[in-house]
Amino acid sequence: NFFFEKMAAVDWFAKNLIESQVKNLGANDTVAAVIPYLIYWHALFWVCKLFSGSLFPSYIKLDNVLKSYWAASMVSSIHAMVIVPMALNALTYMDFHDVTTLSISSPQSSQVNVIFIGYLLNDILGCLYYNNKWAGYQATLIHHIVGIACWYIMTEGQFGHVLGQVGLLTEITTPFVNQRFFFDKGALLSYLLILCHILSVCL
Numbered sequence: 001n002f003f004f005e006k007m008a009a010v011d012w013f014a015k016n017l018i019e020s021q022v023k024n025l026g027a028n029d030t031v032a033a034v035i036p037y038l039i040y041w042h043a044l045f046w047v048c049k050l051f052s053g054s055l056f057p058s059y060i061k062l063d064n065v066l067k068s069y070w071a072a073s074m075v076s077s078i079h080a081m082v083i084v085p086m087a088l089n090a091l092t093y094m095d096f097h098d099v100t101t102l103s104i105s106s107p108q109s110s111q112v113n114v115i116f117i118g119y120l121l122n123d124i125l126g127c128l129y130y131n132n133k134w135a136g137y138q139a140t141l142i143h144h145i146v147g148i149a150c151w152y153i154m155t156e157g158q159f160g161h162v163l164g165q166v167g168l169l170t171e172i173t174t175p176f177v178n179q180r181f182f183f184d185k186g187a188l189l190s191y192l193l194i195l196c197h198i199l200s201v202c203l
Helices: 002-024 029-055 064-092 107-133 137-157 161-185 191-202
Strands: none
Touching (some): 029 107, 107 161
């Protein structure tokens, strides 16, 4: 409930100042709900890029391309720490009277879905801008485009939300994956550290 409560103010801003304007342009409800979160995640990217130099000495030594990748990785980890508990919480609001039906959904699961889609759209912007300067950008683009298509269809059609929320629980591994990059650029790699990191991802 913590994250849903904190999102209440965000939702008020989204619905009153952004979402209504997007709807006036002819967008459907799902697209209108996604756009504010795209803006939020992109703003967080710039916040991470602005303050990382003060927080992490190794960040200063990077070129601009890697600084952007660093900031995007921070946003990715923050997103995972937000979306996983929200998805888990959304599952508790669903009525599992018949677990075989795909029509189970809730307002909470719909909110989680649009937050996730907004994040994927934001990350795609970085991939498109830096393209081959970012390692693995092709796989990231494919992953994000497929993810947007799946979660958009689920949100717009109001079905498959249980599968969507369970799938989002796998995002819990994201901070551990990103940490490998931070270890590398922070010159903190050692055999023991890498072993502990691999084990943490597996767990």
